[in-house]
Amino acid sequence: MSSASPLALLGNLGYDVRAMSYARPNIEQMHGYVPGEQPKVPGLIKLNTNENPYPPSPKVFEALRAAVDERLRLYPDPQSLGLRQKLGRRFGFDPAQILIGNGCDDILNLCVRAFVGEGEKLAYFWPSYSLYPVLADIQGAQKIELPLDDQFQIRSVPSVAGVKLLFITQPNAPSGVWLHKEKLRDIIETMDGVVVVDEAYVDFASDNCLNFIGKYPNVLVARSFSKSSALAGMRLGWVVGPTELIGALDKVRDSYNVSRLSQLAGEAAIDDVPYFEETVRKVKATRERVRRQLEDWSFGVLPSETNFVFAKPPAPLTAKRWFDGLRERKVLVRWWDADRIRDFARVSIGTDKEMDKFLEATHETLR
């Protein structure tokens, strides 16, 4: 060992202390993102991570089974061109305006890396997707939390001077509400930096923000196959926007970021529009039925444009006791012990049968 080795010099300080200092200070200090549980309890009704209760299209299964062969030894198309072409045709964009990610989280990550340097400002509304502050911490960016009002809406255009990147979840999570589009326009026109409209849940809403693309040079719209296409297990997301912004994301992207099978699953899902529309329709119908029942029982339910409801139980029942009571009855929903949202629980919309059990379990916790 070289006599100049800091390892030798620090030897007595021990392993742990030394090793921790290898990480950047922002990484050392931060807390990682905590995903919802993926428990393997038999018989559990899983309404905690907003998965689609219906399977992916049968065409997806066909495409995947046909692709499980020796071609898996080959790298995938680094450009995911087939999938981008299909998305372009479906939504009316040039494939050059589209980029594919290993899940929508990959897309959000690329946006941070392309547009926000260390110490620069990254903004997001709060409460919203809890990954945004984590991505800011990883990048060593300055977090700007923009509060939503009591109805989880944007009250007035916030000050966004110097903000390099703003994430807006539309419809928002965990509230499920649709943010007024006029307010979004006002913010976009004030913004100096890039606005990412994160539309992970938008297929369950009545509107979307794709018409911002082509109108604003600083807007990207991100989408996911996880929820409405029931492909959470395949990891697939996409983003559309001006080619200049897409080009910046493409430089940051891992060149083989999407597997052969995930690309094919996405293509097959897009091809089956009737199946997609039918399952989305069913989820929305169930959502409204659940909302009405909860409201009949005096829950406060926010108007949902997503595949979940965010609901506040009537006193004396608390959200925490509702959550615990459901869990005891093998129904898993999501509850956060966090400011602004601890009075609510978020309930993903399952099949009608699952939601009947959820309602039954809820009714029992009300007694």
Add this chain to the structure above:
Amino acid sequence: MSSASPLALLGNLGYDVRAMSYARPNIEQMHGYVPGEQPKVPGLIKLNTNENPYPPSPKVFEALRAAVDERLRLYPDPQSLGLRQKLGRRFGFDPAQILIGNGCDDILNLCVRAFVGEGEKLAYFWPSYSLYPVLADIQGAQKIELPLDDQFQIRSVPSVAGVKLLFITQPNAPSGVWLHKEKLRDIIETMDGVVVVDEAYVDFASDNCLNFIGKYPNVLVARSFSKSSALAGMRLGWVVGPTELIGALDKVRDSYNVSRLSQLAGEAAIDDVPYFEETVRKVKATRERVRRQLEDWSFGVLPSETNFVFAKPPAPLTAKRWFDGLRERKVLVRWWDADRIRDFARVSIGTDKEMDKFLEATHETLR
């Protein structure tokens, strides 16, 4: 639009100029990584991206076919625990020392983000994997290029003062040579920062560096399923090291970075050791046969411990004309117009039949 809007003020400058300024300066200025071509030419013999010529294990196909069902609607295990346990048992590590990536490139990317801040030093030997400088550029890190000697070996311990992260490809690419392990030890003991031994090709070598783990607090060893396990299409890599370093990478990792099917493919591949050993043995045997033939024809062939050979044709044939001649004959290898390596071409080892055609085409270009 607000009168203070910079978009309004800059309107006349036009779209492109404005949009480019959204990206960080390092992203604007950098060039993205250029992966090897994935052409779809019928009958082409593809020896350009070091894929395995043999298919993945039949057990992989079985596992994947059995998993193509409604469970794809569910998120994957965010911890890839089953795969980490199997890797731990196979190689003698605790699962807590192992992290799974969406390909080995994902792992390398996580290392940069966890250990190197903007403006800090990231080092790598040169010539080596051309992704390293790209990852440095994305992070806005300072690139320290450490030259290899004429034999593509490390001559003396370089100055690595202040280097936060050093990538060492072992065996190296594109040279294919095994770097003297003693030299690696000397460097590791001098290093103030983290050393990542990138063993993407190590299963085709006679040795490996896993015994560095447990000995040094600053060493990680990265591995890939793409080459030796023939799973390039599935995107799967892993890294092993001290839990403190793994913990830092885990904070930076996308929580659902590996799809359900990729996790299962990896597990099934690990379970089929005899198949793995047999295909690796075949690739190595073919490699030696190709090397001998090329040497008989007076090519300079570096001693390869990988699934490719890096060879220099005898004058008057140049590497570029060899590459072009092969391409005309529908054999695709890889050639870089870059300092230090433009006199060589890199040839992935295919099946015996493919390599016979490669040798035949080579013989024709020699005339």
